[in-house]
Amino acid sequence: MITFDLGSTPVRELNQHLHSAVTDPVHVANPGGRHAIAVGATDAHTVTVDGNVGYYCAGMNAEATVKINGHAGPGLAENMMSGTVHVTGNASQYCAATARGGLVIIDGDASSRCGISMKGVDIVVKGNVGHMSAFMAQKGALVVCGDAGDALGDSIYEATLFVAGSVASLGTDCEEKAMDDEALALLQRLLQQSGATTSAADFKRYGSARKLYHFNVDNASSY
Amino acid sequence: MRIYNLYARTGQTFYMCGIIGLFAKSDAVMQHLGRHMADMLAQMGERGPDSAGIAIYNDPLAGSEANKLTLQHDEPDRLTEVTRLASAQFPECDIAVHGSHCVIAARASTEELQVWAQTHCADVRIMSVGERIQIFKEKGHPADFAARYQLQQFQGSHALAHTRMATESAITTSHSHPFSTGRDLCLVHNGSLSNHNRLREQLQKNGIRFQTDNDSEVAAGYLTWRLQCGDTLQQALNAAIRDLDGFYTFAIGTRNGFAVLRDPIACKPAVLAETADWVAMSSEFRAIAQLPGAENARVWEPEPGRIYTWEGDNTSGMAA
Numbered sequence: 123m124i125t126f127d128l129g130s131t132p133v134r135e136l137n138q139h140l141h142s143a144v145t146d147p148v149h150v151a152n153p154g155g156r157h158a159i160a161v162g163a164t165d166a167h168t169v170t171v172d173g174n175v176g177y178y179c180a181g182m183n184a185e186a187t188v189k190i191n192g193h194a195g196p197g198l199a200e201n202m203m204s205g206t207v208h209v210t211g212n213a214s215q216y217c218a219a220t221a222r223g224g225l226v227i228i229d230g231d232a233s234s235r236c237g238i239s240m241k242g243v244d245i246v247v248k249g250n251v252g253h254m255s256a257f258m259a260q261k262g263a264l265v266v267c268g269d270a271g272d273a274l275g276d277s278i279y280e281a282t283l284f285v286a287g288s289v290a291s292l293g294t295d296c297e298e299k300a301m302d303d304e305a306l307a308l309l310q311r312l313l314q315q316s317g318a319t320t321s322a323a324d325f326k327r328y329g330s331a332r333k334l335y336h337f338n339v340d341n342a343s344s345y
Numbered sequence: 346m347r348i349y350n351l352y353a354r355t356g357q358t359f360y361m362c363g364i365i366g367l368f369a370k371s372d373a374v375m376q377h378l379g380r381h382m383a384d385m386l387a388q389m390g391e392r393g394p395d396s397a398g399i400a401i402y403n404d405p406l407a408g409s410e411a412n413k414l415t416l417q418h419d420e421p422d423r424l425t426e427v428t429r430l431a432s433a434q435f436p437e438c439d440i441a442v443h444g445s446h447c448v449i450a451a452r453a454s455t456e457e458l459q460v461w462a463q464t465h466c467a468d469v470r471i472m473s474v475g476e477r478i479q480i481f482k483e484k485g486h487p488a489d490f491a492a493r494y495q496l497q498q499f500q501g502s503h504a505l506a507h508t509r510m511a512t513e514s515a516i517t518t519s520h521s522h523p524f525s526t527g528r529d530l531c532l533v534h535n536g537s538l539s540n541h542n543r544l545r546e547q548l549q550k551n552g553i554r555f556q557t558d559n560d561s562e563v564a565a566g567y568l569t570w571r572l573q574c575g576d577t578l579q580q581a582l583n584a585a586i587r588d589l590d591g592f593y594t595f596a597i598g599t600r601n602g603f604a605v606l607r608d609p610i611a612c613k614p615a616v617l618a619e620t621a622d623w624v625a626m627s628s629e630f631r632a633i634a635q636l637p638g639a640e641n642a643r644v645w646e647p648e649p650g651r652i653y654t655w656e657g658d659n660t661s662g663m664a665a
Contacts, residue, residue, distance in 0.1 A: 154631055154634040155629060155630030155631030155632075155633070155634045156631060157631075173634075173640060174630050174634065174644065176629055176630060176631050177629070193630065193644055195614075195616075195629060195630060196614060211644070212644075212645065212646065214614065214616075214646055215611075215614070233611075233646050234611055234649070252611075252648075252649075253611075253649065
């Protein structure tokens with residue numbers, strides 16, 4: 123176990139360690155809402171952060187497992203490539219934006235724009251998500267055990283969205299889809315991996331209506 | 346076909362600025378309010394290195410019709426002259442000089458104080474007027490501001506502060522926040538308004554006066570106008586959601602507390618936290634992390650388009 127006390131050690135030292143191949147478990151104390159904690163890990167590190175983190179925690183993560191015992195600020199796990207990021211509290215805006223792979227687990231709520239432009243990541247939010255979540259989502263899955271805010275999946279290309287609670291409104295070109303066997307298996311796997319207790323039977327599935335793929339003058343007002 | 350401006354919708358706009366607010370619920374926090382604000386302000390320096398400002402609310406003078414007038418002038422000699430004039434005009438007044446500002450606490454109505462300032466020292470800026478408020482603001486780095494104004498020495502019931510990264514108008518003391526919005530009221534803003542020129546013209550027709558071309562001052566003027574029309578603060582803020590176009594997180598200081606409002610799109614960040622001893626708001630948690638007991642505080646993000654208020658007699662607990 124290697125401990126980085128961010129009350130006395132610069133964040134850069136932590137991140138430089140995570141760019142090395144030394145994968146002993148890492149404990150991060152006194153994060154104090156600092157930015158860019160545990161960014162750019164390139165190997166199978168195991169990082170535990172005790173406290174709240176600021177902007178861009180675990181960005182570009184590859185292979186590492188990062189657990190935050192607290193809340194996360196904007197841009198959590200942005201552009202994550204693989205690995206797992208788990209927040210026991212809430213996550214702020216644009217969590218897992220543009221992320222290409224791996225699994226993000228939020229035990230609390232995620233605020234607006236969760237999974238914006240997601241490109242292959244799987245996200246499980248055990249609470250609610252805010253407005254414009256999965257905006258322009260391209261690939262991957264977003265599982266919301268609570269409610270979703272306005273304009274869910276606006277301008278979605280491809281990605282699979284599951285919501286157990288209410289959806290305030292669907293965005294342009296997002297529609298409810300049938301829960302087929304393949305989708306159900308994906309949902310059950312993600313619920314199991316994330317430790318979520320909501321029953322798969324409670325979820326509805328949403329995805330792209332694919333009407334924005336090609337220009338149609340009749341839709342001009344939607345663009 | 347997708348022609349969205351992704352950045353406009355992601356919230357990753359490039360306009361920064363930092364806001365902090367602290368409402369004391371215990372005597373210990375009231376006694377050290379200035380030190381806590383200085384600690385929080387230091388964390389927001391990177392979000393707004395151009396200028397800083399603070400509104401501090403503390404005890405009124407004893408007796409009826411006692412009020413505070415905060416004046417600002419860049420020339421120390423002129424400021425000294427102003428304090429001499431005030432002493433002659435208002436017997437038994439208390440005058441304190443802080444940096445380029447002076448606070449005149451006198452047994453006079455806010456109208457009397459304002460008329461006196463406008464008549465006898467029209468060249469000085471009126472920063473604030475009210476029973477409990479005083480506003481200090483200055484261009485320059487927030488850390489320098491906190492040191493120059495010795496913020497750690499201030500006691501008070503609550504305070505708001507701002508660090509500015511200028512995006513749409515000049516870097517001057519006048520363009521800095523907080524902006525006074527009336528008796529014991531002030532506004533700090535993170536964001537940018539897009540309809541401020543048209544709105545400023547309309548407000549000027551209704552008698553609201555502006556010192557700068559700043560967009561945030563228009564938001565302050567708007568609230569002043571609504572309150573003059575008889576709105577409650579809640580009604581004025583609801584009207585602001587309708588009439589102000591742009592990005593904003595506002596914090597509004599009132600005589601007994603403060604309010605927080607984010608626009609319905611909520612691009613600009615805001616965090617709220619509460620313990621038994623205090624309520625705090627900030628653009629980022631790292632400012633709140635400086636407060637005693639922050640590690641065990643209830644922390645949450647204010648919802649878009651929802652008005653949050655804390656007001657109360659700090660000596661007898663808080664009324665939400």
